[in-house]
Amino acid sequence: MTYTVEIKVMPLKELLDPQGKAVMSGLSSLGLKGVEDVRIGKNITLQIEADSEENARRIAEEASKKLLANPVMEYFEIN
Amino acid sequence: MTYTVEIKVMPLKELLDPQGKAVMSGLSSLGLKGVEDVRIGKNITLQIEADSEENARRIAEEASKKLLANPVMEYFEIN
Structure with missing residues (x-):
């Protein structure tokens, strides 16, 4: 299922956000x-083909950690 | 209150998203x-000083229309 x-x-809350300013x-x-x-x-909206919602979230989390978010400057939340 | x-x-859904690709x-x-x-x-997260939640949303909507979203290429949703 998708x-x-x-x-x-x-x-990150501790950092300035020049674009926001x-x-x-x-x-x-x-x-x-x-x-x-x-x-x-x-x-970022992902369409993920997986056998359960849990697996889809797991893939999204891996994608965030590996590519989508830079942990030095950013945090991510998955909904 | 803030x-x-x-x-x-x-x-927009009709448009290609090269960054996404x-x-x-x-x-x-x-x-x-x-x-x-x-x-x-x-x-985009806004901190808005207003006298009611309704007014805060109204300000956010005006900000989206005037500056934050380009209606030719983007749509916006307020939460």
Whole structure:
């Protein structure tokens, strides 16, 4: 069966996120008030052929560790 | 109060996603079997100061329309 697995890869909370800061200043230039912080990461949707949801998640976790997330700068969450 | 709003910005389903295709071939080079499709978008977390959750979502939607998502190539979802 084919399972859809979503992986969220975000910059570590301890690190600055320059892309997020740029977007924040862009939003305030556009006159949008109230946004106090912006962090930008990746959202990766995998279609995985596996015999169970558990195995699909296992494949997604391996993919995240081996290729999708850089543990020096990012953490990932699998939904 | 400060609300955390997550916005997912993904390439439109009708469009090719070259970054996703590159990751898919990377995964198969690494020997990971079972991944049939990969799509890569952005995940944006906003901290919004607003008087209600509804207003925070309204601000997030305006931000998405004005700056975060390009409607020609992307769609967004707010969580």
